[in-house]
Amino acid sequence: MTELLWGAWQGWGFGQSSFNVVMGLIKGLLVCVFLAVNALFLVYMERKVSGYIQGRLGPMRVGPKGLLQTAADALKLVTKEDIIPSGADVAVFILAPLVFFAAATAIWVVIPFGPQDIVQDLNIGLIYISAVTGLSVLAILMAGWSSNNKWSLLGAMRSAAQLVSYEIPLVLSLVAIGMMAGSLRLGDIVAAQQSGVTSWFVFPQILGFIVFFTAGLAEINRAPFDLPEAESELVAGYNTEYSGFRWAVFFLAEYANLVAFSALAATFFFGGPTGPFLPPFVWFLIKTYFFIFVAMWIRWTLPRIRVDHLMNLCWYVLIPLALINLGWTGLYVVLWG
Amino acid sequence: MAETAVTGQLKQEATTPAEHELFVNMGPQHPSTHGVLRLMLTVDGERVLSLKPDVGYLHRCFEKIAERRSVPMVVPYCDRTDYLAAITSEWAYVMAAEKLMGVEVPERAEYIRVIVGEMQRIASHLLWFGTFALDLGATTAFLYSFRERETLFDIFQKLTGARMLYNYLRVGGVRNDLYDGFVEDMQRYLKLLEEKLIEYNNLLTGNRIFETRTKGVGVISKEDALAYGASGPVLRGSGVPHDLRKADPYSVYDRFEFGIPVGEHGDVYSRFVVRVQEFYESIKIIRQALKDLPGGPWQGDVPRRMKLVGDVYTRVESPRGEVGVYLVGDGSDQPYRCHYRSPCFVHLQLLEPMGVGHLIADMVAIIGSIDIVMGEVDR
Numbered sequence: 001m002t003e004l005l006w007g008a009w010q011g012w013g014f015g016q017s018s019f020n021v022v023m024g025l026i027k028g029l030l031v032c033v034f035l036a037v038n039a040l041f042l043v044y045m046e047r048k049v050s051g052y053i054q055g056r057l058g059p060m061r062v063g064p065k066g067l068l069q070t071a072a073d074a075l076k077l078v079t080k081e082d083i084i085p086s087g088a089d090v091a092v093f094i095l096a097p098l099v100f101f102a103a104a105t106a107i108w109v110v111i112p113f114g115p116q117d118i119v120q121d122l123n124i125g126l127i128y129i130s131a132v133t134g135l136s137v138l139a140i141l142m143a144g145w146s147s148n149n150k151w152s153l154l155g156a157m158r159s160a161a162q163l164v165s166y167e168i169p170l171v172l173s174l175v176a177i178g179m180m181a182g183s184l185r186l187g188d189i190v191a192a193q194q195s196g197v198t199s200w201f202v203f204p205q206i207l208g209f210i211v212f213f214t215a216g217l218a219e220i221n222r223a224p225f226d227l228p229e230a231e232s233e234l235v236a237g238y239n240t241e242y243s244g245f246r247w248a249v250f251f252l253a254e255y256a257n258l259v260a261f262s263a264l265a266a267t268f269f270f271g272g273p274t275g276p277f278l279p280p281f282v283w284f285l286i287k288t289y290f291f292i293f294v295a296m297w298i299r300w301t302l303p304r305i306r307v308d309h310l311m312n313l314c315w316y317v318l319i320p321l322a323l324i325n326l327g328w329t330g331l332y333v334v335l336w337g
Numbered sequence: 338m339a340e341t342a343v344t345g346q347l348k349q350e351a352t353t354p355a356e357h358e359l360f361v362n363m364g365p366q367h368p369s370t371h372g373v374l375r376l377m378l379t380v381d382g383e384r385v386l387s388l389k390p391d392v393g394y395l396h397r398c399f400e401k402i403a404e405r406r407s408v409p410m411v412v413p414y415c416d417r418t419d420y421l422a423a424i425t426s427e428w429a430y431v432m433a434a435e436k437l438m439g440v441e442v443p444e445r446a447e448y449i450r451v452i453v454g455e456m457q458r459i460a461s462h463l464l465w466f467g468t469f470a471l472d473l474g475a476t477t478a479f480l481y482s483f484r485e486r487e488t489l490f491d492i493f494q495k496l497t498g499a500r501m502l503y504n505y506l507r508v509g510g511v512r513n514d515l516y517d518g519f520v521e522d523m524q525r526y527l528k529l530l531e532e533k534l535i536e537y538n539n540l541l542t543g544n545r546i547f548e549t550r551t552k553g554v555g556v557i558s559k560e561d562a563l564a565y566g567a568s569g570p571v572l573r574g575s576g577v578p579h580d581l582r583k584a585d586p587y588s589v590y591d592r593f594e595f596g597i598p599v600g601e602h603g604d605v606y607s608r609f610v611v612r613v614q615e616f617y618e619s620i621k622i623i624r625q626a627l628k629d630l631p632g633g634p635w636q637g638d639v640p641r642r643m644k645l646v647g648d649v650y651t652r653v654e655s656p657r658g659e660v661g662v663y664l665v666g667d668g669s670d671q672p673y674r675c676h677y678r679s680p681c682f683v684h685l686q687l688l689e690p691m692g693v694g695h696l697i698a699d700m701v702a703i704i705g706s707i708d709i710v711m712g713e714v715d716r
Contacts, residue, residue, distance in 0.1 A: 050477075054476070055480065055484060150359060150361050151361075153359075154361075154383060157382065157383075158383075224474065224546055226474070230698070231368060232368050232369045232472050232473070232474060232701055233369065233697055233698045235367060235368065300476060300477050301477060302474075303473040303474045303541070303544065303546050303547050303550060304474025304475075304546075304698075305546050305549075305550075306549070306550055306696065306698045306699070307383065307696070309546075309549050309550075
């Protein structure tokens with residue numbers, strides 16, 4: 001595909017660098033479309049899954065089985081009046097959802113849709129991921145501060161407290177993955193798990209997987225770690241004052257984060273887009289959606305954890321576990337690697 | 338609205354926090370203040386330094402209205418005080434009027450009252466269970482308990498014609514007899530509820546997150562609970578086995594076997610356990626009442642012209658605590674004075690000793706654990 005385009009591009013008399021720019025734009029656009037379609041579907045799926053868990057039907061009215069409900073909701077959000085609170089810091093207030101969305105999309109640069117289909121297979125992929133995921137907290141802080149609302153501010157502060165707790169175990173669990181694969185490149189991590197189920201990292205890395213999954217849920221603000229927005233405590237936390245399209249952007253980015261987190265869980269521990277018979281992209285979707293389902297399952301089952309308990313959990317439980325895992329991984333790599 | 342000295346002072350105190358402190362208005366429009374409770378919080382980070390409840394957003398002059406209405410006309414107003422436990426509010430009022438007029442209630446009517454009263458307790462506790470779980474972020478438990486509550490409301494609807502505000506008790510009895518098949522309906526429902534309670538237990542009790550959120554939070558000692566005048570599950574959660582159905586048996590409660598669940602630590606978790614246990618006690622009482630249900634009339638002889646003479650205080654154990662009605666009669670058919678004692682109003686005072694020093698997230702759990710109904714607080 002790329003070669004074909006490259007040929008045409010040369011035929012038109014353009015060079016390599018301009019081709020790279022155009023290809024980057026196309027890939028970026030594809031990722032954005034992928035995320036938007038996913039978010040549309042995930043809102044529907046979340047409502048159906050929660051309905052199933054809670055013994056009710058979920059959306060049923062708009063379209064067959066309520067399939068068009070999200071489209072109707074999105075239309076409503078887009079056409080709503082754009083409200084900026086009078087005391088808000090307008091520039092930051094407008095910028096915050098964009099930063100949040102940018103941070104959510106930036107992760108997708110390194111996520112492998114197939115063994116070769118990566119937007120840009122950075123050789124520092126793991127470091128890039130841990131750097132980019134921290135960015136979303138900045139956006140939440142911006143949103144909370146600029147809203148000029150005390151509940152938003154409290155939500156933003158919670159988010160910062162959450163960041164210093166989950167970031168360390170998360171990065172430590174990624175380090176172990178890097179050691180297993182012997183590379184920070186996500187393409188190599190997938191390649192290392194290519195030879196069937198037995199080569200999946202989840203078996204030697206079961207501790208790492210637990211740490212990654214828990215800290216990861218905290219990172220994407222999913223229940224039971226949805227502290228920054230905690231609607232029953234902080235009304236809606238950092239997005240109390242957001243409505244209409246700006247809120248929709250936050251929402252979209254949150255679902256993009258959920259997909260990214262699930263895709264990363266699949267990539268690091270379950271072989272990513274590799275699998276028999278079906279094309280890699282299908283395997284990628286199957287595995288990703290499995291973890292999305294698990295995250296939803298958890299959300300609709302557990303009560304919300306308290307902010308200081310989350311810090312305790314991360315510092316006293318997850319970090320020691322991650323360190324033990326790191327030591328075990330070193331041993332594993334030396335003995336059987 | 339004119340500013341009184343008290344509210345002015347409250348405002349003064351509340352709005353002048355120190356440098357590192359933040360004044361936050363929790364309510365009256367907050368998803369977890371169960372209606373229109375307003376809490377004036379001063380917080381340091383998320384830790385609550387001081388707390389003042391502000392009430393009155395749902396005041397509807399119940400007591401004054403009662404003075405200008407004849408006794409039967411007030412019963413529907415009683416429904417609207419504690420709208421989640423309409424039967425018990427009606428009961429306290431009707432009982433007061435009966436005592437002032439010296440009306441005898443037939444045995445069957447008393448049994449029916451006990452049955453609907455305990456059904457009401459179950460319905461109210463089901464709502465409490467759901468909203469309490471919702472406050473803690475467990476959305477699914479909320480929908481589960483509402484499902485069972487709706488099933489119970491179906492029976493209420495068949496019996497009284499209404500789902501929440503029944504207007505069912507009458508001076509000297511109840512409005513209508515049990516319908517054919519009520520006993521079977523009820524037995525089927527109790528069996529269903531027992532099954533579902535296991536499901537609820539699996540969802541929350543023993544859940545690690547739930548326990549850390551509730552244990553040791555919002556502790557109120559036995560002495561404090563008594564000193565503040567707490568009643569109902571809040572008092573029992575602190576370890577005082579006080580239940581008006583046993584301590585001051587009204588109606589025919591002295592004929593039934595049931596226990597008084599008591600908590601140990603006076604924290605949110607103890608109150609949770611007490612209320613969950615009360616489901617089982619209510620089931621026990623209803624089963625016994627259905628078994629011994631006597632025949633006969635469901636409405637006693639009541640003088641056509643009701644005359645209230647003297648004064649009386651009657652109290653019943655509502656799902657929230659001691660609901661009392663103080664009624665003074667001057668010989669006419671309208672009470673000279675009617676005072677309604679609301680347990681939730683008393684429990685609101687407890688918020689300060691319970692909540693100060695805890696986080697905002699705990700405040701939500703504490704408010705949920707005292708099971709507040711603003712309609713009853715403001716009346």
